[in-house]
Amino acid sequence: MLQESAGRPAPPSSIVVVEHLVKRFGRFAALNDVNLEVARGEKIVICGPSGSGKSTLIRCINHIEKHDGGRIVIDGIELTDRMADINSVRCEVGMVFQSFNLFPHLSVVENCMLAPIKVRGLSRLDAHDRAIGLLRKVRIHDQANKYPAQLSGGQQQRVAIARALCMQPKIMLFDEPTSALDPEMVKEVLETMVELAQEGMTMVCVTHEMGFAREVADRVIFMDGGSIVEEGDPDTFFRAPRTERAKSFLSQIIH
Amino acid sequence: MFEVLFEQTADGQRYIDWLLSGLGWTLALAFFGWWIAFAIGVVVGIGRTVQNRLVAALARLYVEIFRNIPVLVQMFLWYFVLPEILPGSLGNAIKQIPPPWGSFVPALLCLSLYTAARIAEQVRAGIEALPKGQAEAANALGLGGYLTYRYVIVPQALRLIVPSLTSEVMGIYKNTSVALTIGLMELTAQARQISEATFQTFTAFGAATLIYLALALIAYQSMMLIDKALHIPGSAPVKDIAGPEQPDDVQLPATMEVVK
Ligand SMILES: Nc1ncnc2c1ncn2[C@@H]1O[C@H](COP(=O)(O)OP(=O)(O)O)[C@@H](O)[C@H]1O
Ligand SMILES: [Mg+2]
Numbered sequence: 263m264l265q266e267s268a269g270r271p272a273p274p275s276s277i278v279v280v281e282h283l284v285k286r287f288g289r290f291a292a293l294n295d296v297n298l299e300v301a302r303g304e305k306i307v308i309c310g311p312s313g314s315g316k317s318t319l320i321r322c323i324n325h326i327e328k329h330d331g332g333r334i335v336i337d338g339i340e341l342t343d344r345m346a347d348i349n350s351v352r353c354e355v356g357m358v359f360q361s362f363n364l365f366p367h368l369s370v371v372e373n374c375m376l377a378p379i380k381v382r383g384l385s386r387l388d389a390h391d392r393a394i395g396l397l398r399k400v401r402i403h404d405q406a407n408k409y410p411a412q413l414s415g416g417q418q419q420r421v422a423i424a425r426a427l428c429m430q431p432k433i434m435l436f437d438e439p440t441s442a443l444d445p446e447m448v449k450e451v452l453e454t455m456v457e458l459a460q461e462g463m464t465m466v467c468v469t470h471e472m473g474f475a476r477e478v479a480d481r482v483i484f485m486d487g488g489s490i491v492e493e494g495d496p497d498t499f500f501r502a503p504r505t506e507r508a509k510s511f512l513s514q515i516i517h
Numbered sequence: 518m519f520e521v522l523f524e525q526t527a528d529g530q531r532y533i534d535w536l537l538s539g540l541g542w543t544l545a546l547a548f549f550g551w552w553i554a555f556a557i558g559v560v561v562g563i564g565r566t567v568q569n570r571l572v573a574a575l576a577r578l579y580v581e582i583f584r585n586i587p588v589l590v591q592m593f594l595w596y597f598v599l600p601e602i603l604p605g606s607l608g609n610a611i612k613q614i615p616p617p618w619g620s621f622v623p624a625l626l627c628l629s630l631y632t633a634a635r636i637a638e639q640v641r642a643g644i645e646a647l648p649k650g651q652a653e654a655a656n657a658l659g660l661g662g663y664l665t666y667r668y669v670i671v672p673q674a675l676r677l678i679v680p681s682l683t684s685e686v687m688g689i690y691k692n693t694s695v696a697l698t699i700g701l702m703e704l705t706a707q708a709r710q711i712s713e714a715t716f717q718t719f720t721a722f723g724a725a726t727l728i729y730l731a732l733a734l735i736a737y738q739s740m741m742l743i744d745k746a747l748h749i750p751g752s753a754p755v756k757d758i759a760g761p762e763q764p765d766d767v768q769l770p771a772t773m774e775v776v777k
Binding site: 324326345349350352353355356357359361363364365366367376377380381382408409410411412413422425426429 | 648650651653654655656657658659660661664668669672673676749750751752
């Protein structure tokens with residue numbers, strides 16, 4: 263008991279710490295000295311023009327991209343080349359992709375059960391219960407035995423959210439989760455994300471949905487050319503951006 | 518026209534028994550060869566796609582060697598050359614293996630290693646045809662390299678390549694006839710023997726041809742059933758991604774002296 267409390271430092275208040283992050287593709291620097299801290303429970307929206315490095319940043323956070331410089335610390339674990347660290351970080355970090363990336367050969371419920379069983383070591387029964395519970399939460403439990411190809415885009419994305427939640431992550435990353443959806447399906451996915459935010463999940467979302475940003479974001483981060491150019495609370499940012507680049511970007515997405 | 522097959526042979530059997538015994542060896546060679554080839558092919562095919570450069574290079578080397586040497590030459594390498602290059606006693610022991618095992622084992626090795634190289638390429642093509650997002654999503658869920666291949670990548674890649682694996686099944690079973698060159702009395706060899714004993718060339722090879730065709734049909738239909746059984750609900754039927762590349766049919770030079 264005593265040993266345990268002595269050996270385990272109090273969890274740091276920031277769940278994500280990114281310091282001087284550099285990521286290159288060949289000679290091209292996709293991320294250039296990016297610094298970001300995410301507090302527990304905080305909701306961050308990242309926006310910026312296409313190619314500004316938004317995806318690269320959140321993909322570095324769970325080491326789908328390997329960074330070339332700087333430090334990334336997730337919940338006290340620094341991401342280095344150590345596979346054990348990488349996998350334990352990935353268990354705590356849920357990710358939702360623009361293109362859903364459900365496993366097409368597994369049914370909806372199996373998609374949600376795979377990682378909890380194989381990685382977390384849950385029994386099939388427990389994994390099934392958890393999966394059904396979370397599918398119910400995203401209101402898609404009646405489709406649990408269907409296959410991804412039998413669902414609409416919006417339904418698939420909600421399954422992808424449930425699948426990530428089944429690992430009981432401490433933070434969720436979203437990379438433009440609604441950009442591949444038909445307009446009528448955007449709402450159902452955003453509603454799910456809003457509910458998640460209201461339950462206190464820590465979230466980092468790349469999205470251009472300003473309504474969502476205004477409703478849930480504690481902070482909006484604007485990226486351009488591989489750097490964070492501006493950040494602030496959503497009201498101020500959308501109403502009165504300070505930088506020219508943010509102004510011209512916002513004028514483009516508002517039309 | 519096939520009456521002659523039911524005539525008595527010199528050894529008290531009927532010619533059809535020769536044919537059936539040949540069929541037995543053909544099937545045994547194709548069946549065991551296929552499963553060995555499939556197991557090796559999947560492993561080597563995965564090896565072609567992993568990050569580790571050494572593993573990928575070794576897998577590539579395997580494929581290039583075994584795919585590019587003609588089956589007939591490989592057959593001779595296993596049967597004639599291997600015992601010569603092994604240390605004396607071991608080489609002699611191999612030469613002493615009584616027939617039919619003395620030719621069955623080298624034939625099995627030859628066909629499975631050759632077919633494995635071809636399957637490995639199909640497996641690699643299947644893996645590379647999958648969207649990158651699949652492995653990324655698996656990794657993002659905390660599944661490591663092994664679990665990602667085992668539960669996400671390989672099951673999808675294999676489904677994708679069922680059509681081209683069908684040609685490989687056909688390929689290995691047609692290539693079994695090359696084993697007659699090292700003295701295995703499989704179907705073609707028996708047909709030849711019947712033809713020599715009865716001078717009924719047309720009947721002997723006609724019967725063998727019909728058997729080969731029937732087998733091909735059965736193999737094809739089984740693969741179609743497998744394809745259907747593995748079909749993912751809601752997805753489009755898979756296309757033959759590796760292209761309709763058929764195994765090169767092995768042709769014996771006309772003047773070839775067949776080893777008996
Ligand atoms: N795998 C890659 N290889 C080479 N360049 C890449 C790769 N991924 C992204 N990039 C480049 O990095 C930059 C940032 O990409 P990305 O993070 O996807 O931008 P965003 O998500 O903001 O649109 C882009 O210029 C893109 O072309
Ligand atoms: Mg992007």
